[in-house]
Amino acid sequence: MSSTKLERVIIVGGGLGGLATALSFYYIFPRHNLKAPSITVYERDTMESSRLNEGYTLQLRNDPSSGGIQALKTIDEQLYRDIKQMAAPTGNKNIGMKIGFGINCDINPTIKFIRDTEHEMFRVARYNLRNRLVEEVKRSSSLSSVIDLQWNSHVIKADYDKITNKVIVELQDGRRDECDLLIGEYFVGIV
Numbered sequence: 001m002s003s004t005k006l007e008r009v010i011i012v013g014g015g016l017g018g019l020a021t022a023l024s025f026y027y028i029f030p031r032h033n034l035k036a037p038s039i040t041v042y043e044r045d046t047m048e049s050s051r052l053n054e055g056y057t058l059q060l061r062n063d064p065s066s067g068g069i070q071a072l073k074t075i076d077e078q079l080y081r082d083i084k085q086m087a088a089p090t091g092n093k094n095i096g097m098k099i100g101f102g103i104n105c106d107i108n109p110t111i112k113f114i115r116d117t118e119h120e121m122f123r124v125a126r127y128n129l130r131n132r133l134v135e136e137v138k139r140s141s142s143l144s145s146v147i148d149l150q151w152n153s154h155v156i157k158a159d160y161d162k163i164t165n166k167v168i169v170e171l172q173d174g175r176r177d178e179c180d181l182l183i184g185e186y187f188v189g190i191v
Contacts, residue, residue, distance in 0.1 A: 006037045009179055017185045022041050023076070026140050026147055040177065041147065045151060047151050047152075062119050082132060086128045153171055154171060166178040167179050169182065
């Protein structure tokens with residue numbers, strides 16, 4: 001079995017998952033004395049404010065089943081603190097909501113409100129969270145050339161080249177790019 005050095009990563013999708021993944025590579029690799037790979041994030045939106053209609057909030061928790069807060073802290077402690085400051089006010093209560101299916105005669109969805117004083121949790125507007133992650137990617141890009149966030153770049157196809165051991169992506173405008181690892185954010189629908 002041959003091993004390939006991870007030098008180039010392409011992330012398709014500049015939403016929360018894609019941006020957090022890019023930042024994870026940027027921050028976590030050097031902590032383990034590894035050189036972070038070159039990362040390109042292709043986002044089909046034309047600019048960061050294209051998602052103004054995303055008006056809902058997300059709940060970030062640090063309980064074992066969620067891990068959102070642990071993920072932010074692992075990426076960067078200051079980034080976590082900045083995002084926590086953007087949290088929606090909840091007073092001194094840690095209240096979360098779990099939506100699931102309960103067993104009843106109608107098999108209707110049930111909503112449970114959870115009061116949890118043991119685990120930290122807070123809500124943040126998705127739009128603000130994404131913009132803060134974009135800001136962090138821009139800041140990291142000004143410090144090094146590890147992350148390249150490309151707006152208005154719609155990936156339409158991906159193929160694996162067995163000879164070069166690379167993944168080749170094709171963009172809607174005809175550009176092509178190659179990488180050692182392709183990461184597709186949820187719902188990218190290219191493969």
